[in-house]
Amino acid sequence: MSVVSAEALRERPVEAVPEDAHDDGLAPRAKFLPSLGAVYRAQLSRARVARIPLLFVATFQSIGIMILMRGVVDQGGREAQAVVAGSAVLVVAFVALNLLAQYFGQLRAAGGLDHYATLPVPPASVVLGAAGAYASFTVPGTVVTAVVGCAMFDLPLTHLWVLAAVIPLAGAALSGLGAALGLLAPRPELATLLGQLGMSAALLLGVLPADRMPEFVQYARDLLPSTYGVEAFARTFGDHPDWATVLLDLGVCAGVGVASLAVATWAYRRAAVR
Amino acid sequence: MCAVRGLSKTYPAARGRRGAPGTPAVRATDDVRLDIRRGEIFGLLGPNGAGKSTLVRQLTGLMRPDSGSVEILGHDIVRYPERAARILAYLGQESTALDELTVSLAAETTGRLRGLSLKDARAERDDVLEELGLTALAARPLKKLSGGQRRLACFAAALVGRRPLLVLDEPTTGMDPVARRAVWAAVDRRRAERGATVLLVTHNVIEAETVLDRVAVLDQGRVIACDSPAGLKERVAGEVRVELVWREKAPMELSEVARLRERAVESGRRWSLRLAPDEARSAVAAVTGGPAFDFLDDFTLATPSLEDVYLALGGSRSGVKGLVKA
Numbered sequence: 001m002s003v004v005s006a007e008a009l010r011e012r013p014v015e016a017v018p019e020d021a022h023d024d025g026l027a028p029r030a031k032f033l034p035s036l037g038a039v040y041r042a043q044l045s046r047a048r049v050a051r052i053p054l055l056f057v058a059t060f061q062s063i064g065i066m067i068l069m070r071g072v073v074d075q076g077g078r079e080a081q082a083v084v085a086g087s088a089v090l091v092v093a094f095v096a097l098n099l100l101a102q103y104f105g106q107l108r109a110a111g112g113l114d115h116y117a118t119l120p121v122p123p124a125s126v127v128l129g130a131a132g133a134y135a136s137f138t139v140p141g142t143v144v145t146a147v148v149g150c151a152m153f154d155l156p157l158t159h160l161w162v163l164a165a166v167i168p169l170a171g172a173a174l175s176g177l178g179a180a181l182g183l184l185a186p187r188p189e190l191a192t193l194l195g196q197l198g199m200s201a202a203l204l205l206g207v208l209p210a211d212r213m214p215e216f217v218q219y220a221r222d223l224l225p226s227t228y229g230v231e232a233f234a235r236t237f238g239d240h241p242d243w244a245t246v247l248l249d250l251g252v253c254a255g256v257g258v259a260s261l262a263v264a265t266w267a268y269r270r271a272a273v274r
Numbered sequence: 275m276c277a278v279r280g281l282s283k284t285y286p287a288a289r290g291r292r293g294a295p296g297t298p299a300v301r302a303t304d305d306v307r308l309d310i311r312r313g314e315i316f317g318l319l320g321p322n323g324a325g326k327s328t329l330v331r332q333l334t335g336l337m338r339p340d341s342g343s344v345e346i347l348g349h350d351i352v353r354y355p356e357r358a359a360r361i362l363a364y365l366g367q368e369s370t371a372l373d374e375l376t377v378s379l380a381a382e383t384t385g386r387l388r389g390l391s392l393k394d395a396r397a398e399r400d401d402v403l404e405e406l407g408l409t410a411l412a413a414r415p416l417k418k419l420s421g422g423q424r425r426l427a428c429f430a431a432a433l434v435g436r437r438p439l440l441v442l443d444e445p446t447t448g449m450d451p452v453a454r455r456a457v458w459a460a461v462d463r464r465r466a467e468r469g470a471t472v473l474l475v476t477h478n479v480i481e482a483e484t485v486l487d488r489v490a491v492l493d494q495g496r497v498i499a500c501d502s503p504a505g506l507k508e509r510v511a512g513e514v515r516v517e518l519v520w521r522e523k524a525p526m527e528l529s530e531v532a533r534l535r536e537r538a539v540e541s542g543r544r545w546s547l548r549l550a551p552d553e554a555r556s557a558v559a560a561v562t563g564g565p566a567f568d569f570l571d572d573f574t575l576a577t578p579s580l581e582d583v584y585l586a587l588g589g590s591r592s593g594v595k596g597l598v599k600a
Contacts, residue, residue, distance in 0.1 A: 024347075025347035025438065026349070026357060026361060027436075027437065034391075034392075035386060035387050037386075038383050038386035039383070039387070042375055042380075045375060046374040049374050050417075110368055111368040114331075114336055114371075115371035117336055118334050118336065118366075119388055120360045120389060121387040
């Protein structure tokens with residue numbers, strides 16, 4: 001069958017060999033950074049199209065929690081700092097952990113990974129691009145929550161700039177965890193469940209002041225990566241923040257981020273070729 | 275271009291859960307041997323569950339076979355599945371990965387991930403969208419498009435970043451005739467200009483007859499025939515297809531009708547028979563000349579189609595309905 005007009009064929013002469021063909025017939029691989037950028041951009045645009053309502057939900061949820069806690073917790077105290085920091089990081093947990101776990105769970109179940117697996121793109125670009133996009137998507141919600149929280153609990157806005165480190169590092173840790181859960185869960189419902197549980201844990205263990213909890217809960221709290229983001233942020237509300245400890249907390253986030261993103265990349269490879 | 279030898283894959287048996295029965299092991303591809311030549315449009319035809327998609331997933335490096343070899347342009351795809359992505363473009367049946375992107379971003383991102391620079395990806399994106407008549411829809415998310423338009427947008431994404439081999443799994447599903455024409459024109463152009471090879475999965479027999487150079491017919495994981503559509507039809511050239519449609523039900527009490535039933539494939543009121551020309555003539559004479567005519571709603575005589583070939587080759591009869599998509 002031929003539906004190409006004779007003119008069309010004359011205009012573009014027949015080439016015996018494609019111009020970009022290599023000797024071995026292999027097209028070049030996509031490079032790490034450009035493809036990371038392309039995935040990031042596509043995912044951010046996806047999130048903008050489909051996830052804006054969810055960002056509102058995440059923000060209102062955190063603000064609602066702070067309103068509730070205001071009746072229990074004194075203004076300006078250590079507990080107030082923990083509540084505001086916990087609520088702000090909760091937005092990151094909602095989007096980066098919960099939504100990303102759901103996304104990868106569904107993508108894997110529906111065969112959407114085939115699209116990426118048949119492109120010559122490094123697995124790390126796909127995972128990091130998606131994780132990065134989801135983490136960036138939390139920025140407005142986290143900042144709004146932090147500012148509203150500071151106003152409600154009479155906390156200083158002086159060191160709010162630390163969010164510029166807290167969001168990417170806690171975001172890396174939580175989105176890496178979310179991506180790994182989504183890609184490892186055998187069924188999409190399970191990925192959703194794990195993402196929800198992770199977010200609930202971040203809520204209960206991150207927002208509620210740790211001092212009043214039983215000892216085993218405090219251990220569980222130490223195991224959750226979001227805790228270190230919360231602690232780092234909460235410490236900066238004081239008059240003389242202990243920057244070394246803040247750095248240490250952020251270092252834990254970064255470490256967990258690297259490890260969980262590595263696991264997620266491995267899980268992606270495993271899920272892509274069955 | 276592409277050589278497949280002894281390719282086999284068995285899905286393991288699944289255990290039943292909570293009272294639901296388990297499924298036995300399924301041999302999805304069974305000792306498949308294929309040779310696809312450069313520049314041809316090669317089809318995989320077969321009913322649902324014949325193993326077409328499993329075979330394609332093994333050719334594209336998405337699934338490891340249990341045994342056998344796949345060589346594309348001299349590269350061992352079983353051993354180096356990641357090389358497949360650098361040789362071929364794959365259009366799968368799912369669009370989940372692109373659904374929430376705009377048509378333009380889906381095409382551009384796919385091009386970028388095929389290793390194009392931003393400038394090249396955008397230039398190719400614009401060309402392909404123009405070629406397929408998608409420019410007006412470029413800013414719309416795929417999710418908001420109709421099924422056929424979405425399929426066309428995914429096809430556009432598959433074309434950005436030239437590849438010598440296109441693997442298309444039912445590319446025209448849900449498309450209107452205009453979109454179908456655009457797809458086949460684009461495929462033809464790539465073949466004429468760049469010598470591109472196309473592997474097409476279809477269970478649409480009509481499409482297979484018109485666009486394919488050669489076709490492999492799959493049944494239960496095995497290649498039961500491989501030839502040009504004309505060559506395959508020659509195998510049943512001595513036969514004619516008779517279709518009978520009864521008004522309510524066939525008058526089985528009439529002996530001439532009862533005799534025909536033994537050779538008919540029934541689907542409701544419709545009977546389909548493959549007969550030698552003189553048998554067909556006498557069968558038509560019998561049902562149109564005698565009392566059976568009062569029970570007859572319609573009848574047709576036709577030369578054999580690929581569907582008849584499939585039947586003649588011994589494809590499982592129950593699968594025939596799945597072979598032809600309405």
